[in-house]
Amino acid sequence: MPLLSVDELTVTFTARGRRDVRAVSGVSFSVDQGEVVGLVGESGCGKSVTSLALMGLLPKRGVTVGGRAEFDGTDLFGLGDAKLREMRGSQLAMIFQDPLSSLNPVVPIGVQVTEILSRHRGLKGEAARKEAAHLLDRVGIPDPRRRLKEYPHQLSGGMRQRALIAMAVACAPRLLIADEPTTALDVTIQAQILELLKELVDEEGTALLMITHDLGVVAGLCDQVNVLYAGKTVESAGRRELFASPTHPYANGLLGSIPRLDAPRGEPLRPVRGSINDQIAWADGCAFAPRCDHYTLECLQGTPELTEPRTPGHQVRCVNPVLSPVGAGDVAVIEAPHIVTGLETGLETGPETGPEAGPGTEQPAPGAVTAVAAAAPATGEPSGEAGTVPTVEPAGKPAPGADVTTAGGAAPRTVTQARDGEEPGGEPAAPSAAGEEPTEAGS
Amino acid sequence: MSLLNLDGVKVHFPLKKGVLFDRTVGHVYAVDGVTLAVEAGRTYGLVGESGCGKTTLGRAVLRLVDITDGSVVLDGTDLASLPDEEMRKMRRRVQMVFQDPLGSLDPRQNIESLLSEGMAAHGIGADREERRTRIKEILAKVGLPANALSRYPHEFSGGQRQRIGIARALVLEPDVIICDEPVSALDVSIQAQVINLLEELQESMGLTYLVIAHDLAVVRHISDVIGVMYLGSLVEEAPSDSLYAEPLHPYTKALMSAVPIPDPVVEDTRERILLTGDLPSPASPPAGCRFHTRCPWKQETKCDTERPELRDLGGGHKVACHYAAEIAAGTVRRTAGEAIEPVAATEAAV
Numbered sequence: 001m002p003l004l005s006v007d008e009l010t011v012t013f014t015a016r017g018r019r020d021v022r023a024v025s026g027v028s029f030s031v032d033q034g035e036v037v038g039l040v041g042e043s044g045c046g047k048s049v050t051s052l053a054l055m056g057l058l059p060k061r062g063v064t065v066g067g068r069a070e071f072d073g074t075d076l077f078g079l080g081d082a083k084l085r086e087m088r089g090s091q092l093a094m095i096f097q098d099p100l101s102s103l104n105p106v107v108p109i110g111v112q113v114t115e116i117l118s119r120h121r122g123l124k125g126e127a128a129r130k131e132a133a134h135l136l137d138r139v140g141i142p143d144p145r146r147r148l149k150e151y152p153h154q155l156s157g158g159m160r161q162r163a164l165i166a167m168a169v170a171c172a173p174r175l176l177i178a179d180e181p182t183t184a185l186d187v188t189i190q191a192q193i194l195e196l197l198k199e200l201v202d203e204e205g206t207a208l209l210m211i212t213h214d215l216g217v218v219a220g221l222c223d224q225v226n227v228l229y230a231g232k233t234v235e236s237a238g239r240r241e242l243f244a245s246p247t248h249p250y251a252n253g254l255l256g257s258i259p260r261l262d263a264p265r266g267e268p269l270r271p272v273r274g275s276i277n278d279q280i281a282w283a284d285g286c287a288f289a290p291r292c293d294h295y296t297l298e299c300l301q302g303t304p305e306l307t308e309p310r311t312p313g314h315q316v317r318c319v320n321p322v323l324s325p326v327g328a329g330d331v332a333v334i335e336a337p338h339i340v341t342g343l344e345t346g347l348e349t350g351p352e353t354g355p356e357a358g359p360g361t362e363q364p365a366p367g368a369v370t371a372v373a374a375a376a377p378a379t380g381e382p383s384g385e386a387g388t389v390p391t392v393e394p395a396g397k398p399a400p401g402a403d404v405t406t407a408g409g410a411a412p413r414t415v416t417q418a419r420d421g422e423e424p425g426g427e428p429a430a431p432s433a434a435g436e437e438p439t440e441a442g443s
Numbered sequence: 444m445s446l447l448n449l450d451g452v453k454v455h456f457p458l459k460k461g462v463l464f465d466r467t468v469g470h471v472y473a474v475d476g477v478t479l480a481v482e483a484g485r486t487y488g489l490v491g492e493s494g495c496g497k498t499t500l501g502r503a504v505l506r507l508v509d510i511t512d513g514s515v516v517l518d519g520t521d522l523a524s525l526p527d528e529e530m531r532k533m534r535r536r537v538q539m540v541f542q543d544p545l546g547s548l549d550p551r552q553n554i555e556s557l558l559s560e561g562m563a564a565h566g567i568g569a570d571r572e573e574r575r576t577r578i579k580e581i582l583a584k585v586g587l588p589a590n591a592l593s594r595y596p597h598e599f600s601g602g603q604r605q606r607i608g609i610a611r612a613l614v615l616e617p618d619v620i621i622c623d624e625p626v627s628a629l630d631v632s633i634q635a636q637v638i639n640l641l642e643e644l645q646e647s648m649g650l651t652y653l654v655i656a657h658d659l660a661v662v663r664h665i666s667d668v669i670g671v672m673y674l675g676s677l678v679e680e681a682p683s684d685s686l687y688a689e690p691l692h693p694y695t696k697a698l699m700s701a702v703p704i705p706d707p708v709v710e711d712t713r714e715r716i717l718l719t720g721d722l723p724s725p726a727s728p729p730a731g732c733r734f735h736t737r738c739p740w741k742q743e744t745k746c747d748t749e750r751p752e753l754r755d756l757g758g759g760h761k762v763a764c765h766y767a768a769e770i771a772a773g774t775v776r777r778t779a780g781e782a783i784e785p786v787a788a789t790e791a792a793v
Contacts (some may be wrong), residue, residue, distance in 0.1 A: 042630040142720075156721040186492035186657065188718045191701035195717060213631065216703025220710035239707045257635035259664035261702050262709060265683060268642065269664070271635030275600045 002030035003072055003207050004054075004175055010066035011049050011058065011231075023049040025231040025282050026067070029224075031175065034205040038222030038239075040212060042254075044276045046231040047211045051177045054209075055094050056084045071175065090120040093173035097180035099160035103152040109136075109163050110148030113170065120171045135166040139196060158189035162196070169200060176200070177209045182217065194221060215258060219243055227251045230279050230287035233306070237314040247310055247321045249294045286318065294320040444519075445480035446651055447504070447537075447619050452477045452513035452523075454496070454503050458726060471726045473499040475675035476513070478753070481619065486645065486652040488666030488683070490659050492698075494722050495672040497655045501621045504653070505537055506530055518618065535565040538612035542624035544604035548596040554582075554607060555592040558614050565615060578614060584647075585610045585640060602633035606640065613644070621653045626661060638665060659702050663687055668759075671695050674733040675725055677753055681760040691762040691771055693740045732765070739777045740770050 011024040024046040031037045039047045052058050053065050054076060069076040071092065079087065088094075096102040104112060113135060114128040123131055129148065136144035139162040152160055161181060168176060178197065182190040198221065201208050210222055218225055218239065225242045227235040227250065235248040246252040256270035274291040281287070285300035292299065298319045306315040309323060454474040457467040474496040481487040491497045502508045504515050506522060515522040522533060541547035548557060558581070559574045561567075568574035579589050585606040596604055605625065612620050625641065626634040642665060644650055656662050662669055663683050670680040671692065679692040690696045697716040704710055718737045723729055729736050731747040738746065742765070745751075751763045769775040 042632065158721055186722075187659070187701040188492065188697060189721070190703075191715060191717055194703075195715075214703060215631070215705040216710075219705045219707045220703055243705060243707050254631055255705060257632045258705050259635075259638065259660045260704055260706070261660040261663060261687065261699065262704055262706075263664075265664065268639050269635035271639060272632035273636070275602055275633060276630070277600055 001073075002032045004069070004209070005030040006050075006054070006067070006069045008067040009050060009053060009069060010064075011046070011053050012064045012066075014062050014064065023231055024053065027226070027228065027231070027233050028067075029226050029233065029236065031207045031209055033174070033207055034201060035224065036201055036208045036210055036222045038210045038212065038218040038225045039228055040215060040218050040225060040254075041228035042213055042276060044230075045228040047213075047228055048179055050228075051094065051179050051209065051211050055088060055092060055177060057094075086120075089116055089173070090171040091173055092175050092177065093168035093171070095161075095164055095168050095176065095178040095181045097183050099157065099164045099184070100152060102164055103160060105152055108149055108151055109155070113148070113163070113167050116167055116170045131170075132166075135170055136163065139163070139166045139169075140192070141166070157185055158192060161185060161189075161193055165193070165196065165200075169204070169206070172204060173206065175207045175209065177211070179211045180213070181210075183212070183214070190217075197221070215243075215254060227254070230276070230282065232282055232287070232303075232317065233315075234288065234317045235315065236306075241311065241314050245310060245314075247314065247316045247323065248288075248318045249292045249320075249322055250288050252322045253291075253293075294318075294322065296320055446483040446518060447481040447653070448514075448516040449477055449479050449500075449504070450514045450516070452500065452503055452515060453511045454499050454508055455511045469726055472675050472728055473725060474503060475728070477672075477675075477677055478513075479670055479677065479680065481651060481653055482667075483618075483651050484645075484649050485667040486654055486665055488662035488669045489653065489655045489672060490657065490662045490669060490698075491672035492657060492722065494674075494725060496675040496725070497657075497672050498623055500672070501539070501623050501653065501655045504619075504621060505534060505539055507539075532565070535561075535567075535615045536618045538615055538617040538620050540605070540608045540612050540620060540622045540625050543628055544601060544608050545596060547608060548604060550596055553593055553595050554578075557596075557607070558611050561611065561615050567615065578610075581610045581613050584613070584644065600633075601629050602636055605629060605633075605637050609637075609640065609644070613648075617650075619651045619653060621655070623655045624657065625654065627656065627658065634661070641665060659698060671698065674723065674728055676733065677761075677763065678734065679760075679762045679764075680753065681762075682758070685758060685760050689760075689771070691756060691760065691767045692734075692764050693738050693770065694734050697739070732763075740766060740775060741778055742766055742775065 007028050009024055009027045010022065013021045013023060027046065027050055029037060029039070039050060041047050049058070054069055056076065056079070058065065065077060067077075071087070074087075076084075076087075103109070110129065110132055113132040114123070117123040117128045117131055121131075132148055133144040136147055141147050141159055141162050147155070147159075147163075152163075155163065161184075165181075181197070182193050185193060194217065197208060197210075200206055210218070212218060222239050225237060225239050226233045227242075227248065229250050235242065235246070235251045242251065243255070246255050250272065253270070253272035257272060259269060272291055278290040279287040280290060280300075282303045285302060286292070286304050289295045289299040296319070304317050304319050306317050307321075308315055309321045310316075452474055453472075453476055455470040455472055458469040458471060459465050460468045477496075477500055479487065489497045489500065499508060503510050504522070506515075506525075510523045513523065517533065517537060520533065522530060522537075525533060552560075555575065555578060558578045559568075559571070562574050562577070568577055575592070578592065582589060582591055587603060587606050587610065591599070591607075596607065599607065605628075609625075622641070626637050629637060638661065641652065645652065652665070654662060654665055663686070666683050668680065669683050669686050670677045671686075671694065672678070673694050679686065679690070679695045681691075686695070687699070690699050697718045700714060700716045701718075704713075716739060718739070720737050723733075723736055729747070731745070731749055732738070732751050735741050735746040741747075745765045749765065751765050753761045753763045755761050756768060764770070766775050
């Protein structure tokens with residue numbers, strides 16, 4: 001049984017007069033003793049919110065946390081405040097991204113480290129100071145006795161992060177959550193800190209949940225990797241498996257976006273087009289569909305499930321996974337223009353509303369196809385120009401967060417309408433949009 | 444003669460103390476003697492960690508900070524000694540793209556106003572209409588919709604804002620564009636879009652870039668020549684490929700081994716050189732070689748007394764280390780510094 005198992009975690013932010021924002025919409029993973037599990041994704045994918053939810057650090061008002069998180073048999077979300085405070089620091093500990101703002105600027109380092117020792121281990125006075133000095137020494141801070149008396153601003157960035165790690169490991173926690181622990185640091189310092197974390201895991205058997213946007217860090221550190229997009233896990237695999245055969249188009253695209261130090265020069269990068277703002281709600285289909293080169297109509301028919309298209313244990317949330325060899329991921333299986341071609345054939349053959357199980361472009365009712373064709377230029381440019389997708393005026397500004405954008409959201413709804421009603425002639429407002437957007441994109 | 448030549452550029456910031464009398468108690472040696480040349484139509488990448496003076500150097504080229512000593516020659520004109528008004532006119536030819544795309548765009552100006560301001564100041568375009576046509580062309584080049592003209596910076600995503608920053612530099616038809624951390628504020632997938640854009644623009648418009656960044660992988664990807672800075676001076680300069688194939692300076696070696704590579708197989712098998720300690724303060728840089736306090740190859744003689752000059756070891760590969768040749772030949776052994784042995788390949792794939 002794993003040390004921490006998170007099952008369908010959801011976090012929703014609500015504010016009066018605004019639409020709910022679902023930052024995390026169903027993330028499941030587990031962490032074993034001595035295991036390093038990575039949560040990877042770009043900003044806005046919900047990775048930090050996941051960690052805050054697990055630590056019970058989200059504000060109570062305006063936040064709804066759903067799903068389950070079991071830590072060694074205890075339900076973390078069912079704990080009372082006092083019990084949770086007891087767990088935090090002694091069983092669970094967290095390292096934050098920005099060490100300067102996570103340390104109290106007007107309190108010496110020593111006091112901040114001994115505080116946790118007296119709180120959880122009952123150490124006082126000289127005994128606590130001695131232990132604190134030992135901890136600073138443990139994380140590689142030279143001259144720890146002197147450093148204990150210093151204030152955070154007197155320490156360098158790397159040193160501050162070490163102090164923060166010292167505080168986190170003070171009570172030998174069984175699970176350490178590191179939220180972008182090296183993002184604010186220089187590479188040579190980052191290498192030192194990562195080495196330190198590795199040591200802690202190897203020597204103490206601490207489980208580590210590593211949250212980062214840097215796939216390079218993940219490659220060197222994590223055993224199991226979860227790639228998040230728009231609040232959901234899109235791919236989960238062992239690190240060698242994931243990097244050898246990234247199967248979700250997003251994971252594949254991310255790997256193609258990174259300039260590698262050891263790659264031959266002169267090859268252009270293969271970026272994922274568009275930005276995180278171009279997404280649709282998971283309820284309507286795959287949130288990544290608007291940016292995806294493997295996008296077909298199937299992508300818009302409800303949330304894709306996690307499947308294992310390659311090897312057991314390698315889970316992918318995609319209906320058209322990238323199964324070709326690595327590096328071929330950017331070759332579009334079905335490009336947007338093909339869908340437009342599909343429109344013509346759809347019109348010629350008349351309405352067909354059979355089961356949607358067919359692979360690739362099936363031919364649903366013309367109304368549906370038109371709507372998708374309208375959505376396509378709005379969400380993805382012609383693949384030759386890998387630019388940021390222009391925000392098209394009639395479609396309105398895409399709402400940040402997990403909300404349905406007007407352009408992307410209109411498509412799936414129309415699909416359902418046309419399918420349900422079996423109404424071939426239904427072209428609600430789509431033609432006007434279809435007429436506008438190509439000109440927008442082309443200008 | 445290269446398009447842009449820096450010769451012995453120094454930027455020292457005085458440290459002041461006292462209430463009544465501004466006593467200068469010392470200097471921060473931000474840039475301390477940098478000599479480099481940027482060829483027309485090529486990309487020069489300047490890489491280094493925070494505090495090494497790379498940003499200050501970029502700003503010095505535009506004289507956004509005062510140059511203490513040395514010369515910055517653009518196409519035969521020494522910018523360092525130009526009178527202010529002349530310098531202002533020259534700035535059209537050297538433009539800058541900043542790191543923080545939101546912070547460098549006035550939130551109250553719409554895109555047309557932002558982009559036409561520089562054109563008006565430098566007398567490009569006869570009237571508003573002509574400028575607008577020109578701006579529209581540039582916007583199309585950087586991949587922004589034409590309707591962006593009347594919109595404001597907050598309406599754009601991070602990547603689009605950086606495109607606006609690039610467009611603002613481009614409308615003035617500069618000879619050199621200095622990109623100061625052009626992608627470090629962006630997400631990975633957006634980073635790649637902007638990098639590709641910079642490369643495409645260079646190809647189609649023949650631009651010259653001086654790219655300043657901390658990310659060695661990014662710099663290597665876009666640069667023809669790379670200069671590595673440490674504590675205010677260049678420690679190594681080489682064509683991009685030979686720098687990666689054979690880093691000669693100990694600092695470059697350490698820096699390169701610290702850059703994570705998104706490939707577990709590579710990560711597990713390569714050797715890491717971990718540097719101990721932190722960057723010394725640029726207000727009191729160490730004597731001799733600036734790097735000797737952290738250098739894993741530090742030797743008994745010369746290192747702490749004599750400051751090494753940048754010297755060519757063949758093929759345009761310049762390095763500022765007394766023992767570079769010996770280290771490369773293996774006759775000088777590592778004396779300090781933690782070396783992390785590669786993780787045994789036996790670690791089974793999960």
